[in-house]
Amino acid sequence: MLNQVIKTAKEAGQKILEFYDTEIEVITKDDDSPLTKADLAAHHIIVDALKEIDPETPVISEESGIPDYQERKDWNKFWLVDPLDGTKEFIKKNGEFTVNIALIENEKPVLGVVYVPAFDVMYYGEESIGSYKKEGERSAQKLNSPEFKAPGSAKIVVSRSHGDDTTAKKLKTLNIEVSEEVPSGSSIKFCLVAEGKADLYPRLGPTMEWDTAAADAVYRFSTNNGVKFSPLKYNKKTMKNPYFLLGINEYIDVENL
Known part of the structure; x- marks a missing residue:
């Protein structure tokens, strides 16, 4: 199939x-x-x-x-x-x-x-x-790319259409220093993390489930050992995603940073 x-x-x-x-x-x-x-x-x-x-x-x-x-x-x-x-x-x-x-x-x-x-x-x-x-x-x-472990320095993906300068400040509260920002559009951002071209994708803005689902699968299975952690769930009542931090092996409530 x-x-x-x-x-x-x-x-x-x-x-x-x-x-x-x-x-x-x-x-x-x-x-x-x-x-x-x-x-x-x-x-x-x-x-x-x-x-x-x-x-x-x-x-x-x-x-x-x-x-x-x-x-x-x-x-x-x-x-x-x-x-x-x-x-x-x-x-x-x-x-x-x-x-x-x-x-x-x-x-x-x-x-x-x-x-x-x-x-x-x-x-x-x-x-x-x-x-x-x-x-x-x-x-x-x-x-096959590793998951990020905090604290540390991270290359992050940022939205080409929705970027702002607050993301790095918020990540700093998690002991994550941004070493580089990689701008990209659409679901390619997930894929850049999956292939190891970036460490994290912090999304501090709105997305819908159809924006993320396919690339989320690519990310989850981009490993030779099991399945990577993703904070996203699907078929929610509104189908709106919460803000999220992808690339790290734990749930972090970034909405309240």
Whole structure:
């Protein structure tokens, strides 16, 4: 099934690129976030494919709306999709946008595929095989990066669209000194931690479950020994994530720093 999901993510990414070199028309959604024809085209490709690959399992996509909690609260398994994560980066044409497809079981991602179409880079992870990065036609490389242990000096990923100067100050209260900031867009930030290009991803701002699920799987399984700790849970009532600190092997309440 993983190979079919990888193929689907690539198909959706190639469709997105058809819009990338044109004048991008932007619609503003009710929550003030941007929407483009590329989002919707990728959404239809992915949802249609998942219905064929796994017809018994429900699908939630950012562009399909959130089913009522009473309907989904007892779901043990569902697909969670962001057809175009990083729409702002897509509009800016900086390449840092992704296709995210995750399978959630019992509040955790058990499979995740993150495709970066502008650079033809595929990240994928599943507990039984671990996590991998595949660049173009090159062979896939297994990801195995250590978890950060405080106190210490850390290279952190920061959002290219939502960065501010308070993160380093807040991390300092945890005895973590920021040695370098690595700006990035979309769910690529998780993947940079998974492949060891950064130590931590502190997110002190809002995200939704579909923003993080697929890349969270890539991070969790980017080890040769068990599963890494992630503070995130899925299928919550609002589907909003709390603020979080990814890359460290313990839960830290960063909302109250």
